[in-house]
Amino acid sequence: MAKDSVKKLRVGFVGAGGIAGTHANNYQNMPDVEIVAASDVSEKGLKAFQEKYKVPQVFTDWKQMLKECELDAVSVCTPNFLHCEPTIGALNAGCHVLCEKPLAMSAAEGRRMLAAAKKNKKQLVIAFQFRFDGKTQALRRAYDEGFFGKVLYVRVKAIRRRGIPNWGVFGRKELQGGGPLIDIGVHALEMAHYAVGAPQPQSALGFTWTYLGNKPSNTACSWPNWDWKTYTVEDLAVGTIRTKNGPVFHLESAFVAHTDQEGMDFTIFGEKGGAQWSTTSLYHDHAGMMVNSTPAFVAKRDGFVHKMRHFVDVCQGKCKTEAPAEHGLMVQQMLDGIYASAKQGKEVKIK
Numbered sequence: 001m002a003k004d005s006v007k008k009l010r011v012g013f014v015g016a017g018g019i020a021g022t023h024a025n026n027y028q029n030m031p032d033v034e035i036v037a038a039s040d041v042s043e044k045g046l047k048a049f050q051e052k053y054k055v056p057q058v059f060t061d062w063k064q065m066l067k068e069c070e071l072d073a074v075s076v077c078t079p080n081f082l083h084c085e086p087t088i089g090a091l092n093a094g095c096h097v098l099c100e101k102p103l104a105m106s107a108a109e110g111r112r113m114l115a116a117a118k119k120n121k122k123q124l125v126i127a128f129q130f131r132f133d134g135k136t137q138a139l140r141r142a143y144d145e146g147f148f149g150k151v152l153y154v155r156v157k158a159i160r161r162r163g164i165p166n167w168g169v170f171g172r173k174e175l176q177g178g179g180p181l182i183d184i185g186v187h188a189l190e191m192a193h194y195a196v197g198a199p200q201p202q203s204a205l206g207f208t209w210t211y212l213g214n215k216p217s218n219t220a221c222s223w224p225n226w227d228w229k230t231y232t233v234e235d236l237a238v239g240t241i242r243t244k245n246g247p248v249f250h251l252e253s254a255f256v257a258h259t260d261q262e263g264m265d266f267t268i269f270g271e272k273g274g275a276q277w278s279t280t281s282l283y284h285d286h287a288g289m290m291v292n293s294t295p296a297f298v299a300k301r302d303g304f305v306h307k308m309r310h311f312v313d314v315c316q317g318k319c320k321t322e323a324p325a326e327h328g329l330m331v332q333q334m335l336d337g338i339y340a341s342a343k344q345g346k347e348v349k350i351k
């Protein structure tokens with residue numbers, strides 16, 4: 001090999017649907033990555049993916065792919081029920097893994113995944129992109145430099161007024177583990193949790209409701225005609241989490257909500273200062289005044305592009321992961337806690 005040539009990272013896919021395409025677009029822009037193989041149970045989807053991304057080898061069985069192809073890394077892009085086994089399979093086959101969010105269906109699955117990464121001395125990175133966003137990075141830096149003082153409370157939201165996915169299996173609890181909480185709430189929660197130093201969760205109080213997704217609807221919306229007959233997840237979930245020596249988090253997440261307060265955001269309440277993620281507004285006292293300030297410059301960083309490059313850098317040993325599986329596990333424990341509490345009707349301990 002010529003001295004200046006770089007060994008390309010040989011990448012494969014488990015799942016070749018929507019998000020796999022976004023991974024593939026990013027890998028294609030990296031000269032040090034080679035897409036070698038993909039697997040999906042849908043032959044039609046697989047063929048389209050192969051043609052679009054010029055994938056040399058395709059398989060309808062991911063285990064076969066791992067057996068036949070010498071891969072360095074795998075993107076796990078299947079529905080949530082199929083994060084755990086392919087991740088463990090790929091790690092045992094000697095690959096690094098970028099697993100789509102959430103980590104898994106449950107923290108119990110997540111622990112098995114972390115153990116497999118440790119046993120095989122391979123990287124398991126969770127595909128959380130919002131922590132890499134420029135605004136999140138700015139607030140994390142403010143946290144690290146003590147701007148907030150002790151952080152007391154973090155209010156988190158991921159709300160859609162009428163946004164039930166009308167593709168995939170997002171309405172099926174047995175395949176996804178839940179609804180908006182595990183699908184979009186997880187994004188807002190993970191970035192908020194990261195921004196304030198990733199404290200260990202201790203207990204959860206949660207509530208969930210299903211009132212619209214499981215019924216036919218003729219209300220106009222951007223994603224109509226979802227599969228209401230197989231819809232078994234919540235429409236709305238809220239939860240409060242206590243953490244060890246850290247703030248209380250309160251999360252609201254919805255696929256369906258009669259409100260105009262849509263979107264994803266979080267607000268930090270600290271003893272010395274506060275902040276709002278969406279506007280990067282900072283609130284504090286200064287020179288005898290209550291001051292609202294916004295940075296004159298916040299790096300516009302595309303979190304998704306950054307997370308993909310970061311994963312490749314981590315695989316190549318260039319840096320330590322900033323989206324470790326341990327964070328994915330803590331976020332999963334919070335989701336599990338909210339669902340368990342909603343089911344049991346009382347606050348539950350997180351072990």
Ligand SMILES: NC(=O)c1ccc[n+]([C@@H]2O[C@H](COP(=O)([O-])OP(=O)(O)OC[C@H]3O[C@@H](n4cnc5c(N)ncnc54)[C@H](O)[C@@H]3O)[C@@H](O)[C@H]2O)c1
Binds near residue numbers: 016040045062
């Ligand atoms: N990071 C993000 O912003 C983001 C966005 C969307 C989805 N996701 C995550 O990505 C995952 C997939 O979501 P999606 O939107 O791509 O869904 P999708 O339905 O478009 O794609 C999932 C693919 O997995 C395939 N599949 C199902 N069973 C399989 C099996 N046994 N072996 C191989 N392939 C199999 C399906 O045929 C489908 O092509 C989910 O976990 C979701 O939470 C993340």
